[in-house]
Amino acid sequence: MTSDITSPDVSSPVTGTRPGHARKTENRPPTRTRTTSGTSRPTLRRLTGGLGTVLLCLGTLLFVLPFLFTVVTSLRTAADVARSPLGIPHSLTLKNFSDAFSQIHYGPSTLNTLIITGLSCVAITVIGSLAAYPLARITQHWSTAVYRLFILGTSVPVFVVVAPLYLLMRDLNLLDTYAGLVFIYTALNLPVAVFFYTSFIRSIPVDLEEAAAIDGCGALRTFFTIILPLLRPVTSTLLTFISLQIWNDLLVPLVFLQDPGKRTVMVNAYAFIDPHTVQPTTLFPAALLGVLPLLAIFVFFQRQVVAGMSAGAVKS
Secondary structure, three states: OOOOOOOOOOOOOOOOOOHHHHHHHHHOOOOOOOOHHHHHHHHHHHHHHHHHHHHHHHHHHHHHHHHHHHHHHHOEOHHHHHHOOOOOOOOEOOHHHHHHHHHOOHHHHHHHHHHHHHHHHHHHHHHHHHHHHHHHHOOOHHHHHHHHHHHHHOOOOHHHHHHHHHHHHHHOOOOOOHHHHHHHHHHHHHHHHHHHHHHHHOOOOOHHHHHHHHOOOOHHHHHHHHHHHHOHHHHHHHHHHHHHHHHOOOHHHHHHOOOHHHOOHHHHHHOOOOOOOOOHHHHHHHHHHHHHHHHHHHHHOHHHHHHHHHOOOOOO
16 A cells, blocks of 8 residues: 655745745735825925915015005195094095106106106216126136126225215316216116126127127127126116115215206205204105105006016026
């Protein structure tokens, strides 16, 4: 007789556990452990977002509330303001604006400010871009020294150069003239323009100028046909900064213009300031009328200004 000999199961583990039991333990899904860091991250993000929203609202109120207070006070009567300066207005009137309009000679003074600001911005843009182009492309020691000299000019306050400029304008017979103020504003803001344009031109690839040179373009033609159209973003930013500074300036027109018919809006509005008493119902309307033309210009051209500023933000 022959007896059947069963061979041991080779696939069973050596440890002596049953195959079915080992298979069950292997197929059991792993247990998940909850971590406190995973649940705290969304909460931290919500808290950070809420804190940022609160800070943004507070910052907006800090900027908007003074403007609203100025507008509301300008529409109140003098008796109402004297009775309750920070209270709720009981009556509103436009007489304060009509009085300020006639007293500051609003039409001629606004036209003077527009002429001075416009001519100064054109001169600063043209001269600044022409001066920055060689400083950005010529890599010599003298160009670096000249560029640093322009940068040093941005730190010179206007109060330091008022007396020398007054003597210079007197010797050149440019006192009490529009040309004298345009020359002064151009000289004061030219270092800022050179700094803006030089930094931007250095980011423009030189291959464009080399291709224009191969086609026979000279330096000036290359600048006006290739480089100048690419300066639109930095020009928009520069004009925004300079026009605000020139329009709101008080010192230069007050010192260099003696003719009342040539004074700017801010100089005529400054005439309402009494060293002994302050009349908000007279001063605030004059200040709002002085800012109104510039605000209207920026509102009307806001699309062009924003498009120019954002044109160089993303590389194509």
